[in-house]
Structures are given as structure tokens and as C-alpha cells.
Amino acid sequence: MPGERIKVSHVMPCAVNLLTVASKNERDAMTATAMFVSEDPPLFVVSIRKSIVAHRLIEETGQFALNVASTQQAKLAKRLGREKAADKFNEFGIAIEKAPAVNAPLIKGSFAGIECKVITSFPVGNFTVYVAEAIGFSVNESLSPVVWNLDRYYAIGEELR
Numbered sequence: 309m310p311g312e313r314i315k316v317s318h319v320m321p322c323a324v325n326l327l328t329v330a331s332k333n334e335r336d337a338m339t340a341t342a343m344f345v346s347e348d349p350p351l352f353v354v355s356i357r358k359s360i361v362a363h364r365l366i367e368e369t370g371q372f373a374l375n376v377a378s379t380q381q382a383k384l385a386k387r388l389g390r391e392k393a394a395d396k397f398n399e400f401g402i403a404i405e406k407a408p409a410v411n412a413p414l415i416k417g418s419f420a421g422i423e424c425k426v427i428t429s430f431p432v433g434n435f436t437v438y439v440a441e442a443i444g445f446s447v448n449e450s451l452s453p454v455v456w457n458l459d460r461y462y463a464i465g466e467e468l469r
């Protein structure tokens with residue numbers, strides 16, 4: 309065992325998304341990883357801590373957006389991964405636009421925006437796992453996504469052949 313220096317939850321490289329969710333009167337953004345689990349229909353899973361605002365808003369709306377963080381958003385991903393604020397969009401200067409298929413906003417400057425509708429969910433410990441269908445998406449191929457590993461953020465490196 310590598311001892312206490314490394315947490316097992318930090319070992320696998322993870323996708324870094326800025327998850328957004330909005331009800332009629334409230335909105336939130338947080339950093340969350342996600343995993344692609346079905347092609348037809350296109351499904352993703354996210355697992356969200358029960359005690360946080362985003363969890364309550366996903367429960368209320370059954371919708372969210374996964375804004376796949378671009379390298380330009382690494383600092384924002386770090387902030388949304390630990391800092392709380394009454395309105396993160398205003399306080400962190402997050403520029404948004406309306407999503408075509410869900411009520412959750414899309415964050416400008418993201419590598420991709422995946423609009424998700426929850427189809428089922430179940431509790432696991434102090435988290436809830438949501439399985440969600442991608443009902444819309446857009447990609448900005450001029451940007452690059454971020455990867456998280458051993459609690460650090462990386463740009464994708466050289467292609468291996």
C-alpha cells in the first residue's frame with residue numbers, strides 16, 4: 309500500500325466537468341466527474357454528495373448540464389471543487405448561455421456542453437448516483453479538456469500510437 313500519502317479515490321484519471329443545475333429560483337455550479345455508461349441511449353453517471361446544493365436542485369429538476377472543463381477553466385474547476393458562495397455565477401464571474409434542451413445554463417469557454425436528463429437514481433452511502441441521458445450536446449474543438457489525477461489538473465498530452 310502506498311500509505312496515507314495517496315488516497316485510493318485520487319488514483320484513476322477523471323473527467324473534470326463543471327456541473328450546472330437550475331430551478332426556478334436557484335442555480336448552482338460545482339466540479340464533478342462523470343462516466344459514460346451506455347451508447348444507445350447515450351447515458352452518463354454522476355455521483356453527487358447528498359448534503360450539497362446541487363444535489364437538492366437535481367432532485368427538484370431532474371436535469372443538469374455537464375460542462376466539460378477546458379484548459380482555460382482549470383482555475384474555475386479548482387474553485388468550484390472546494391469553494392462555497394451564495395451565487396457562484398456572479399461571485400466567480402462565470403459567463404453562461406441558455407442551453408437548448410435543459411434549464412441548466414451552459415458555461416461559456418467549456419470544451420463541451422452535455423445536456424442531461426435524469427432517468428434513474430439510487431443512493432450509495434452519502435452520495436446519490438444519477439444515471440442521465442444526454443439529450444443534447446455541443447463541442448468546441450478549438451479547446452482542449454482537462455484531466456484530474458492524484459489531486460492535480462492536467463492538459464491532455466501527446467497522442468500515443
Ligand SMILES: Cc1cc2nc3c(=O)[nH]c(=O)nc-3n(C[C@H](O)[C@H](O)[C@H](O)COP(=O)(O)O)c2cc1C
Pocket residue numbers: 324337338339340341342354355356357360361362385386388389390391392393456
Ligand atoms: C476534480 C473534482 C471532482 C469532483 N467530483 C465530485 C463528484 O463527482 N461528486 C461530488 O459530489 N463532489 C465532487 N467534487 C467535490 C465538489 O466539487 C465540492 O464538494 C464542491 O464544493 C461542492 O459545492 P458546494 O460545496 O458549494 O455545494 C469534486 C471535486 C473535484 C476537485
